Amino acid sequence: MQFQQLQYFVAVAETRHFTRAAELVHVAQPSLSQQIKALERELGADLFLRARGNITLTDAGEALLPLARRILADADTARHEVQELVQLRRGRVRLGATPSLCTGLLPDVLRAFHDRYPGIRLMIEEGGSHDLVRELARGALDLALVVLPLPTPSPALTTVELLREDLVVVSSPEAPAPGGRGRRSVRIGDLEGERLVMFRHGYDLRELTVAACRAEGFEPDLAVEGGEMDAVLGFVRAGLGVAVVPRMVATRAGHGLRVTPLALPGLHRTIALAHRSDVAPPRAARELQRMLLER
16 A cells, blocks of 8 residues: 555545646546556555446445545654654754863853754753763763763764863952952962862863862962852852953852952863764754854
């Protein structure tokens, strides 16, 4: 049984005329008649009673008609659904990102993506690079924004460098400036003796800050630790200590924070867009990837 045969059968059943049915489906009448006969042979039953000027359905034809209509309707629905996905009218993108990138980089890009493709559902998962790499590997994410170098390099992932971002020191304007009043920038060594507000374990920024302090010969003095990005910024505003955060985050955080750059060579982190090497991301994810790379 062929899909085309069901189309021809329904056309004849609805018009009760072979010639008009052939015109309706844009096929020559002899070809339509041949396909109907082939369908009848396949089913082992006549579908029409053919009398001069009078075409009626047999019992077998009456039984087949609602089924054929449903099959054609389901096929049309399937075609429509696929076309919507291809044309980016529907679908989803599963994107992983570190919390600092969710705060700093993503809001503007996701707004632009949503404005252009309002039917695409965005599913965001926050986590450290280690967790995001694991979620990518098991197929739970389409794309992830991670910090390079990866904690455990994986040959199964493709990474494309997206940006290199400066880190800055944030503090409360009500507290003494880090490194002393009037300093336009500070060195990591100037943070010795400062109380630091520190991110939870697993945060890329925590590992980077602690390693930088140890490279300068001191262990950071932690006033508060274990927070996510919003909590860390809130603790800094409250005057509990200073924190090292990405410049984009400090810029978006707005009032209530003093932002002090780190003196050269400073501290930086490299952000990359990652996806599985063995599976091409869905089209909607590829479009978001393009917008991130072109930002």
